[in-house]
Amino acid sequence: MYLSELQLDHYRNYEQVDVHFSPDINVLIGENAQGKTNLLEAIYVLALARSHRTNNDRELIQWDGEYAKITGVVQRQIDHIPLELVISQKGKKAKFNHLEQAKLSQYIGQLNVVLFAPEDLNIVKGSPAVRRRFIDMEFGQMSAKYLYNISQYKAILKQRNQYLKQLQRRQAKDLVYLGVLSDQLAAYGAEVTVARRAFLQQMEKWAQKLHQEITKEREVLTFKYQSQMPDDQLTRDVEGIYQQFQALYEAQQTREVEQGTTLIGPHRDDVLFLVNGKDVQSFGSQGQQRTTALSVKLAEIDLMKEQTGEYPVLLLDDVLSELDDLRQTHLLKTFQNKVQTFLTTTSLENVKKEIISAPRVFTVTNGTVTVADAAIN
Template sequence: MYIENIELQHYRNYESLSLTFSPKINVFIGENAQGKTNVMEAIYALAMTKSHRTSNDKELIAWEQEHARIEGTVHRKYGSFPLQLIVTKQGKKTKVNHLLQGKLSDYIGQMNVVMFAPEDLHVVKGSPQFRRRFIDVEIGQISPTYLHELMQFNKILKQRNQFLKDAKYKKLDPILLDVYTEQYVLSAAEIIHRRFLFMTLLQTWAAHIHTSISQGKETLVIKYKTEKEITAESTVAEIAAVLTARLNEMKQREFDRGVTLIGPHRDDLQFFVNDYDVQTYGSQGQQRTTALSLKLAEIELIKQETQEAPILLLDDVLSELDDYRQSHLLNTIKGEVQTFVTTTSVEGIEHATIREAKMFHVERGTVTEDKSLKEE
């Protein structure tokens, strides 16, 4: 899978931009704050309908404009077709092959991307919210039904939280909470079950890759952290039973706090290298190797599930990796994964993959193909 071209209109600092890409490696070179990451973000947004940098869609629209438009042609094993995302101040519209999509969950998955940015190096030591988002984004790309389930879960969670919040100040019918709880448990159990299935697959790939990067010295184990009675072998019904029991135990505390305290929105991931918690005891090198292993495992997992390699977006991340990890990453993607790289300079990146890339120079929102850098 690869993206053949992209067109931007009123997007960030690009009034209008049209680019054609190599199906292999594309490198965007320029100083900071010139617009390199905006191109990367646009490719990500075309795939995922949202930015990896902000939750406020209005920030994608150029100053004093009413909308931003991203269009691109995606090549998959069954042919090429256009994708379109239009972001307005009222909402978003998506099209696949010129046909308007009724739901975002019907659109996501048409083009699969894996983003690796400096903040992803902190997936190990960052907040649990960051790791939950990582899980949800990746499952959503390979399973549109999961996205639908997740939206349903968030809707029910919001209703239940609102009831608990209101109950602190006024008398409400307790039967209504029972109704919300029953719906909540069924939805939450499905989410947790799907996450366990995904993490089992990801663990298989990540452990193998981590062992390779560490030259056989380290073993990586990923654990999905939820209620201790729930395991990867638990059925949806068993998960629901555990959640029901725990919610009954926590009922008074939830009323006191005015919020739901049990469920997938509270879960987390744990990473262990040679049985040590990497988040707490791992060196910076081990944490970075773990993050890199996760990203490369994402690529392999998406390939396994869709029978096509996803598009890899490396946003200013090569400079954050030492020579060995940099070479491992570039060797892994060589010739198979369409890759986009942003960097301030290719100096110091001694790898044939970069030398064979299609080069673009970015300055003040203007992008030009730089053939001279390739020839050198």
């Protein structure tokens, strides 16, 4: 798939813009704070109905504006799909094929994207919450079922935590209702846990191959899913894990009421990245951490192709300057001639002609986008 056209209205520093893209390589060149990253963010928001940079949707709307509107046309193997997302104080409205969707979960997945930015090193170095968010965002694009289950899980988790607070403060005392919430949370938690493990096993296969290529087979990358549940229980099916969660909630009920929060479940799980059997976050060098992050992100491209039948759109936000020649070459070699790519840079000198051929170059200046005459040397 590829994005052939993008229109922005009142989005961040863009009053109005209409851009037509190449299905291959698109280079966005401009000084800092001109809108290059905003343009990439808009593509990401069009795909996922949320930003990777902020949780406050108001920041996406132009200063003093009442709404922001993003529209685009996605070209697929057999058809093309118009997408539209309107963000306002009242919330979001999403359409594909000109039909408004009752739920965002029904909209997400029409355009699949993989974003690679300098802060993606946090997938390895950051907190478990960063890795959980990464898993949920990426897998949610590939599976409507996963997106639905994780959304339901988070909604019930919020209810359950609120009720645990009421029990803690003795504003409520009905443990039967707590049991109902626990049963619902266990059911969705089991679905989420099984799906995460399955997706991670598939991603590990692609990441291992890439990591060995980059390290000339000196290192082996493996993933380990960490849960409060014993490892031997994690291999069970949905029904088995559901029963295990039920038992854990029953055993932890007193502690959870005392602390006023849910202590067990996939919202507390993590993923360890191991290089030659050692946790790369704790024991890896900076180079090993960068290589791991790069391998994980690039693995998404092949995993999405495997899961959806189409390659995603790749967004590279000022990452070439962050990578040495070896990693940069592997990055560019991975997507060349098969994935529509958007690459931001402050200078064409950062882009190697021998690796990227015939790109469409755009100049971004103070919220305007024009096709550039410049060529890559």
